[in-house]
Amino acid sequence: MTSARYDRMQYRPCGRSGLRLPALSLGLWHNFGSVDPYENARAMAVRAFDLGVTHFDLANNYGPEPGTAEETFGRILRADLHGHRDELVISTKAGYRMWPGPYGDGGSRKYLLSSLDASLRRMGVEYVDVFYHHRPDPGTPMEESLLALDQTVRQGKALYVGVSNYDAEQARAAARFLRELRTPFVLHQPKYSMFERKPEHGLLEVLREEGVGCIAFSPLAQGLLTEKYLREIPGDSRAASPHGALRREAITEERRAQLVRLNRVAAARGQSLAQMALTWVLRHEAVTSALIGASRVSQVEENVAALDHPPLSDEELAEIERVLAGEG
Numbered sequence: 001m002t003s004a005r006y007d008r009m010q011y012r013p014c015g016r017s018g019l020r021l022p023a024l025s026l027g028l029w030h031n032f033g034s035v036d037p038y039e040n041a042r043a044m045a046v047r048a049f050d051l052g053v054t055h056f057d058l059a060n061n062y063g064p065e066p067g068t069a070e071e072t073f074g075r076i077l078r079a080d081l082h083g084h085r086d087e088l089v090i091s092t093k094a095g096y097r098m099w100p101g102p103y104g105d106g107g108s109r110k111y112l113l114s115s116l117d118a119s120l121r122r123m124g125v126e127y128v129d130v131f132y133h134h135r136p137d138p139g140t141p142m143e144e145s146l147l148a149l150d151q152t153v154r155q156g157k158a159l160y161v162g163v164s165n166y167d168a169e170q171a172r173a174a175a176r177f178l179r180e181l182r183t184p185f186v187l188h189q190p191k192y193s194m195f196e197r198k199p200e201h202g203l204l205e206v207l208r209e210e211g212v213g214c215i216a217f218s219p220l221a222q223g224l225l226t227e228k229y230l231r232e233i234p235g236d237s238r239a240a241s242p243h244g245a246l247r248r249e250a251i252t253e254e255r256r257a258q259l260v261r262l263n264r265v266a267a268a269r270g271q272s273l274a275q276m277a278l279t280w281v282l283r284h285e286a287v288t289s290a291l292i293g294a295s296r297v298s299q300v301e302e303n304v305a306a307l308d309h310p311p312l313s314d315e316e317l318a319e320i321e322r323v324l325a326g327e328g
Contacts (some may be wrong), residue, residue, distance in 0.1 A: 009052025010307055012288045014186040014213030019129075019160060021089060023282055023307055025055035025215060026300070027291040032072045033063035040296065045076045047297045049084070051304045057189075057215075057291055058123075059093035059134055060115045066098055070122035078124060085125070091187075092119045093164060095134025107137030107145035116152055130187055131158035135165040146174055150183040162187035164217075168202035175210035185212060187288070192216035194225060194262070194280055194324060204286040213288035216281050220292070224251065225277035230259055254326075261323045265316060274299075275306035280320065283312055 011020040026048045032041045045056065062069035070092065081088065094115035097105040104111065116131055131152050133145050149161040161183055163174055171188055178185040188207055190199045196218065207214050220226055229251050259273065266276035281290045292303045312320070 005050050005052045007052075008307070009054075009304070012213075014160075014288050015207065016211030017160070017184060017186040017213070019089070019186050019213075021055050021213070021215065021289040022053050023289055024053055024278065024304055025057055025089075025289045025291050026053050027057045027217065027293050028069045028073060029057075029059070029062050029217075030293055031295050032069040034065050034068035034071075035063070036072075038072060038075065041072050042076050042080065043297050044294050044300055045073070046080050048294075048300050048304075049081065049088075051300065053300075053304065054087055055089040055091070055289065057091050057217075058119075059096070059132075060098045060119050061096050067118070067122055070119055074123040074125075089129040090123070090125065091130035091132065091162070092116070092123075092128050093132035093134040093189075094119075095132075095137065095164070107133055107135075107140040107142075107148075109144055109148040109151075112145060112148040113151065116157055120157065127156060128158050130160045130162050132162040132164050132187070132189060136167075136170055142170065142173065143177060146177050146183075147181075149185075150178065150181050153183055160184045160186040162189060164189035165191075168206045171203060171212070172206045172210060175206075175212055187213045187215050189215050189217055189291075191218050192281060192287070193219050193221045194277055194320070195221045200284075204284060208286045214284075214286050215289045215291060216287055217291045219281040219290040220274055220277050223293075224255070224259070225262070226274045227263060227272060229256065230263060258323055258326075262320065265319055265323070269309060269312075269316065271306065271309050272302060274303060275309065276312075278303060278306040279309060279312055280317075283317070 010023040012023055013020050026045065056073060058070050058073060060067060094112050095107060098115060112133065131149060133149060137145065152158040153161060163171065166174060166188060175185055190203060192199045204214060263273045266273045269276060278290050281287060294300045
């Protein structure tokens with residue numbers, strides 16, 4: 001691993017906090033579970049760190065099987081990154097189904113605190129840097145979930161807290177409640193890409209106003225915003241995988257035509273489509289980082305190279321808007 005890793009990466013503040021994240025963070029949602037080759041996962045994580053990606057994002061249920069991404073990351077920490085803990089930001093979450101019965105899902109105090117304890121054991125760490133509530137739970141008062149997050153900080157098991165999948169109104173309420181508790185609420189993790197623009201309808205503005213950072217997940221729309229699907233569905237792609245979140249039926253002829261046009265814009269910039277999609281997400285001042293996923297080391301390298309290119313011009317942004325609107 002190289003000592004020059006910090007020379008190339010951009011580090012951006014999480015809202016008004018002192019925490020800075022790399023512009024690109026590595027998500028372990030896919031390809032780090034028990035069904036995946038360990039040595040490939042290890043190589044991707046180590047290479048990402050070599051390139052200045054200091055933030056590794058997990059959740060209790062990442063795998064498959066649930067919990068095994070955290071176990072894999074724990075192995076990588078012990079094997080390769082054990083001397084670098086203070087250089088890393090490790091995040092995990094709880095909110096989706098993790099174990100049977102009424103206490104293994106949602107947002108109750110019992111579930112969230114038990115889940116974090118289990119996550120710490122799987123990874124073999126004493127604390128995480130950020131602990132998220134993964135999604136709002138209509139069966140639990142928001143205040144209960146947020147008080148549980150607050151307790152994780154007071155216990156020293158998390159340094160900061162975050163939320164994911166909260167809408168704009170919920171995010172504002174959470175920010176104000178946690179501010180009263182003096183809990184360091186630093187990140188919101190929404191789904192955001194060229195093909196998923198709901199955060200632009202109020203959420204990003206709320207985060208800017210409240211001083212909370214935004215880290216976008218699925219900025220490549222589960223791999224759709226890459227060159228993989230310009231002609232067909234490759235056999236080794238997420239759309240072809242039984243474990244993937246991208247479904248074949250999402251790749252319509254209309255969508256493929258958009259991808260071809262977007263790829264032309266990217267090529268004119270000297271970028272791949274994936275690189276341009278990351279540049280597009282990072283254009284917004286409220287976005288702290290974009291979460292990349294990868295199935296091989298070369299994808300990590302390609303994504304980080306997106307940062308070597310200039311921001312999108314007004315003309316390029318306008319052309320992308322015309323493509324996304326189906327014009328021309």
